[in-house]
Amino acid sequence: MVTMTKVCVITSIHSPYDGRIYHKQCKSLKNAGYDVVLIAPKPDVVESENIPLITFNRPKGIKNRLQSIFHLYKLAKKENADLYHFHDPELMIVGVMIESLLKKPVIYDVHEHYPNTIMGREYIPSIVKVPMKLAYIAIEKLALIKISGVIYTTEEIGRRYDKYNGCKIENYPLKEMFPEPSNEKDENQIIYLGGITKIRGVLQLIEGFGLAVKSVPQAKLLFLGSFESNQFREEVYELIDQLKLKENVTFISRVPYEQISAYVERSSVGILPYLPYPNHLVALPNKLFEYMAANNAIISSNFSHYAKVIEDSQGGLVVDPEDPKDIGTKISHLLSNPNQTKELGRNARKAFETKYNWTCEEKKLLEFYRSLLIK
Template sequence: MEKLQLGYVKGYDIMTKICVLTTVHHAYDGRIYHKQCKSLKNAGYDVTLLAPKPDREIANDDIKLVPIEKPKKEWKRFLRAFTVFQMAKKTNADLYHFHDPELLPVGVLLRIFTKKPVIFDVHEHYPNAIMSKKYLKKWIKHPVRLVYELIEKISLPILSGVIYTTEEVGERYQRYTSCKIENYPLPDMFPPIKSGSKEEDYILYLGGITPIRGIEELVVGFAHAVKLKPEAKLVFVGSFESTAFEKKIHELVFENGLKDKVLFKGKVPYEKIEEHLAKASIGIIPYLPVPNHLVCLPNKLFEYMAAGVAVIASDFPHYRKVVESSNSGLMINPERPQSIAKAILTLLEDPEQVRVLGESGKGAFAEKYNWDIEEKKLLAFYKKLLK
């Protein structure tokens, strides 16, 4: 019955068409494809995804993928707006849902020329994120931020709705038709923990490897800890921001005698991350206190909890709120390697505490931090806009 209410246009026997757009994220991004697109498809919508062409395509999901050529330079993404608009308009969708801030002009054009509902999906606090962009020169960051804020201010009254994450990010969008939908993990990806599957000395870092995520401080902190716990290992699952930073981190690993203690697995498909989480006992989030980190919640926090992994996280107010309320981990000062080392040693020396924290976090995930709950919000928001 829900499918009939949500996925079909009243009075017609054709499915409601949805066009989802991203020029930045991977076609099979966890949030966009595995959660939102699949939820919409399961609810009865006809879903088309415009996204960068992947190395391989997933078959049999019945979600149409229209590949977009991804520019090699980030700033060139803005130049493809009109082409993306034309591609999206050709889908003749009943609702358009875009995920990148540079697509704001595309969203406005779609709203004006198609008269159909258009949703802007906000993944982070973009003005703050601009101030952390390494490819932007320091002197130009403030002007770029002001220009973005102006474009957003002009665009939002024209668009139909905004989806955002966290209360802090959402403060910017309260005056518009909006909905808070968190990027919580999929329950089906995280089966019950098998007895003996966890390796007591396995510490996992999951996600992109960049300077502002505290990687240098993490390596130095781990080097201090491993002197007292030589059996420990630190595993990175994710890709480096640049070859220069990759070289820097490998040199740091070598200088600290960690060659056999720190492992780099590279980036893995979203559906494969559970294989690494299943082995880990401890998961770490050492993000530095840059503006965007202070208002956003990282996906990996909830993925650690979903997999029953004890968490070590930067001591930011909104991180602390989740970790303490769920009793799932310890807080650190990410700028002090000694603080990181102390937390690592505290858990490595107490496997029972690690087990309790992991089970408590998994319980909180099952109760309130999972995608099944957020999916209902997404479908209700679509139903509201399509009326």
């Protein structure tokens, strides 16, 4: 009997059915013949899949989160995997313990530029941001002395890991989620996909959309995602009331991962109005590529790495995310010129099919795994 190589994937923060972790990486590994087990926080609903899931109650408070680190190490040790792959910075100590005590290779999957993320978090008091950032950098440097490999999502993030055994694996969409370009478009609908937060430019977007509605009164804006807080929800609804946009703006909370494509494909324009916070200046949101997959024309912030993708694909327009007037002008232009919008959407879809899809990244993931397992 041939024994399959066993992989244990660990996350302490993300949903077990996270798009990158579960639907892309875990399924790709499973399909490649690995025995995959996932350790993750307990979900509200357990999906029926063939990847074993070991769950735990998400800890609350710093003390409980620190205690949970050792609990997660015990869960990981019990699996006796050949390789471990973790996804959250607070698990660095777990990775070091596995490398040091179990003598198994470990991958740290870096989703964001965490020093920049710390500096951009509004809820972190300004006085502690720099000490937290420096502490993270120091802890990470020590951890990476032991950890076998690092996965990161963009070149900008990857520059921090030039000295280590790293691999860039972008968070591109699955082809099977968007198998065919959609022709069932609502020419008047724009979609905003993802968390509804202040630093993602939601207020500026609504102001700009309000300006666009004056020239395109049939325009519709769909938000698909959850609010960062009840307080921000109230602020957004107050602005919508003030601008008399109730009939034009719709909110839908989170939906199962597999259903996202239906909403995106129905829209004709996808928008990414992220503000210039530190992490946004180096990370690339997967929403950009999901818009491309759904053959949407794209309106995105004018950051250089966003603009590079837009220019490469010829799939959209860039805006100053801090300027509602610019946002409104670009929205109005695309909704008033449906033929150009369709052409941009076709260009974006073509770029997704040939370059910006998970199939390309899956090959790099599997090769990186092989390189660590043969050492």
